[in-house]
Amino acid sequence: MSVTIVGVGRLGEALLAGLLRSGVEPKEIVVAEKDPARVARICAQHGVTAATPDEAVAGADVVIVAVKPHDMAGLLADIGAALAPGAFVVSLAAGITLTFLQDALPAGTPVVRVMTNTPLLVGAAMSAICAGRHAGDDELARTEELLAAVGRVVRVPESQLDAVTALSGSGPAYFFYLVDAMIEAGVLLGLPRPLATELMVQTALGSAQMLRETSEHPALLREAVTSPAGTTAAALREFDRQAVRGAILDALVAARDRSVELGRPS
């Protein structure tokens, strides 16, 4: 399967690196990227070839578009006529709907909309996918095959994708924010920064592993840490006093709303 990635920014390069790590040959991937210095560095580092967007898509079975939502309309207009017969387009852009993609591409082009996340760089992405009107099980299965090489994949109806974007698309950022804040708290409590960092990274990894391996509800795992009149209860009381749970709910509603807005580029 020959793959073109158009837009090799933070996410596009993470996907590229993940696919190569999973065993896809560099010769199967062509990239197109606006920034000449960046594309030169990416070709040298990953051994892939580059071309202009319309040249890059011409020989591809799968065209992955990973540009910012506001660049999508211009890009789709540039590549539409150059798509090979039988090719399909996979969009990674937040908010951009299947209808938008279908309307911007030649009639009948199969499209798949994806929301993934940056842990794909380490083979641990969470991706959600849905198919457009002209895409069927074959395109979904091939998209799954690509993304399964860099993490987990679920199929969802498009109506859920803005919520998915708020939860798992942006989720790594919330997680890093929390870990960063906890490291700072460790430093505030007098721990050397490298020690605070090591304590937190292993605590984060171990906690995630427990969630996966025990399949216990997180509330039960939290209860198991919370001794009567102990340290955890003292900390959790502060979280509740400062309405941290409410702030998280509000933050994810804001992210979902922003995803809906991004789907209406002006």
Ligand SMILES: NC(=O)C1=CN([C@@H]2O[C@H](COP(=O)(O)OP(=O)(O)OC[C@H]3O[C@@H](n4cnc5c(N)ncnc54)[C@H](OP(=O)(O)O)[C@@H]3O)[C@@H](O)[C@H]2O)C=CC1
């Ligand atoms: N970062 C993340 O965690 C996630 C991002 N996404 C989605 O992925 C997409 C990419 O995000 P991200 O990687 O962070 O963005 P970046 O801005 O890092 O990457 C996009 C790249 O595409 C280039 N580009 C823009 N237009 C064209 C074009 N016409 N032809 C070729 N290259 C082009 C940009 O160049 P230049 O900067 O010069 O314009 C840039 O290098 C977005 O739509 C985002 O919503 C989805 C899930 C997670």
Ligand SMILES: O=C(O)[C@@H]1CCC=N1
């Ligand atoms: O912040 C964003 O808009 C993108 C989409 C999900 C994660 N990053």
